[in-house]
Amino acid sequence: MKKQNVLNLIKYHVERNENGFRNEAINIARYFDSIGDDQLAEYIMSLIAESNLYMPQGSDFESEFLKQLDTRVIEPLYLPSVISEDIKGIINAVNHNIGINKFLFEGLPGSGKTEAVKQVARLLDRALFCVDFENLIDSKLGQTNKNIATVFNEINMLPQPNKVVILFDEIDVIALDRINSNDVREMGRVTSTILRELDRLTDLNKEIVIIATTNLFPNFDKALVRRFDAIINFDRYTKEDLIEIAQYYFSSFVKNFKGISKDTRLFKKILTLSKKIPYPGELKNIIKTSLAFSDLNSENDYLRRMFNSMIGSIDGINISQLHEMGFSVREIEKLKGESKSSVSRKLNKEDNPNE
Incomplete structure (x- = not known):
């Protein structure tokens, strides 16, 4: 630590520059950390937290990578309830301040990881900052490494750390297995820096609070x-979870479309018969697209589009096959866009080809 650090502390205190004082104190803490003390x-950082030496509300925080x-x-x-319970566990752990503050959300694309992070930040009443990987990753050898160090410095400079959640969305961009990476040495250096x-x-x-997400666990x-x-x-x-979620989306979207029949029963049946939701x-x-692209002159066209997306082309399935799948004459009428008498006649003919 240099004499200038002490002079800066006194200067910032006299000027009532809380942000400058806090940043200088963090630099001093980093110095002692670097020499093994x-x-x-940790004591300096705890004093900063207890003294509430943060930027005033409404101040702008400028960042290159956040x-x-x-x-x-x-x-x-x-x-699903099992995931919701885990989210509640995160909220509980953070609120009790017991040193559990880094979480990894893993799962396939579209499983709700990023949206769940937003909900965690909202429930904790914290600001959410996302690491901008587009600016972070650099083609120059070694620059990504330096950028990672910079982004962590920026994280440490954030005002009110007890009011912040940091999101590393799809962190696998910079944290894939070093052994399987094409550029082992460069990826190794990057991952070592993150560690x-x-x-x-x-x-x-x-x-x-740090939360990372990955599609490639x-x-x-x-x-x-x-x-x-x-x-x-x-x-x-589970399939039941996804059907319930689909019904929620359907109920939310369908009210914005006039002239469309709200057939929740047939909608659910299509989902139930789908091999994979x-x-x-x-x-x-x-x-959304089934509703938005449906024929304005057909109140059931969205159901046909849902069938095509979830089960297969409705045009490639005959009426007898639909009936065997469990669809009623009325439901087949809606899916095929034919009259009830036409469906009944074709069904009877297909069932009795010699008549």
Whole structure:
């Protein structure tokens, strides 16, 4: 530590520059951490937290690699009860301030990981900052490494760390298994930097909540996995969960379309007969587009479009096959766009080809 650090502290105190004072104190804590005096570094950081030396509300925080996400207006998120209980566990752990503050959300695309992070930030009443990987990753050798160190410095500079959640969305961009990477040495350096910075963050700033998401957990670096306090698996939807979520989306969207029949029974039957229902992200889009692109002159066209997306082309399935699948004459009429008498006649003819 230099004399200038002490002079800066006095200067900032006299000027009532709380942000400058706080940043200088953090720099001093980092110095003691770098020479191995972890206890003093932690003590300084705890004093900063207790003294509430943060930027005033409404002040602008400028960052090169962090962007703030708006969590004030977000859609309700429907998750299976097993995942919801894990989310409640995160809220409980953070609120009790017992040192559990780093979480990894893993699961297939569309399973709700990123939206769940927004909900966690909202429930904790914290600002949500997302790491901008587009600016972070650099083609120049070694620059990505430097950028990672910079982004962690920015995280440590954030005002009110007990009011912040940091999201590393799809962190696998920079944290895939070093052994399986095409550029082993470069990826190794990047991952090692992340490991080091996460450890330092744990020592210096225990109040910031870190949440990372990954679609490629099997390829995730095992050493990095161990840095997270808890791993939440989002691949735990049952078919019943997905049908319930689909019905919620349908009820929310259909009211915006006039001239469309709200046939929830047939809608659910199509989902039930589907061999595989996609996760909420894709499912939501299928329902939206089925409604939005439906024929304005046909109140049931969205049901045909849903059938095509979830089961297969309705044109390639004859009336007898639909009947064997469990669809009634009235339901087949809606799906095929034919009259009841026409459906009954064709069904009778297909059942009795010699007549």
